[in-house]
Amino acid sequence: xxxxxxxxxxxxxxxxxxxxxxxxxxxxxxxxxxxxxxxxxxxxxxxxxxxxxxxxxxxxxxxxxxxxxxxxxxxxxxxxxxxxxxxxxxxxxxxxxxxxxxxxxxxxxxxxxx
Numbered sequence: 001x002x003x004x005x006x007x008x009x010x011x012x013x014x015x016x017x018x019x020x021x022x023x024x025x026x027x028x029x030x031x032x033x034x035x036x037x038x039x040x041x042x043x044x045x046x047x048x049x050x051x052x053x054x055x056x057x058x059x060x061x062x063x064x065x066x067x068x069x070x071x072x073x074x075x076x077x078x079x080x081x082x083x084x085x086x087x088x089x090x091x092x093x094x095x096x097x098x099x100x101x102x103x104x105x106x107x108x109x110x111x112x113x114x
Contacts, residue, residue: 005053015050022060022112024050027104036073039106040066040080047110054114058084061091061112069105071097077106 007014015024028042
């Protein structure tokens with residue numbers, strides 16, 4: 001059974017559940033500032049919201065992929081991540097430099113369990 005939670009556009013889901021597996025992706029909500037730290041913090045807060053919607057939380061994240069537009073600013077994203085992450089249950093995480101649709105400079109993909 002697959003459950004999909006609608007996103008902000010009709011062609012994207014906010015989160016998807018398959019059996020006990022939860023997948024979600026987030027960017028900072030509009031309006032966005034050019035701050036990597038602020039966009040990261042707001043995207044992580046949306047991850048929290050999506051996980052709660054699916055009946056889980058950040059303690060049950062298995063892995064995260066963080067896409068950022070400027071790897072030289074990774075320390076700003078890391079600060080937001082370190083303030084947010086469940087230190088007792090840290091997930092695997094990768095950070096990849098990419099081009100994103102402006103004005104977004106960070107996008108986070110998470111896989112968790114219920």
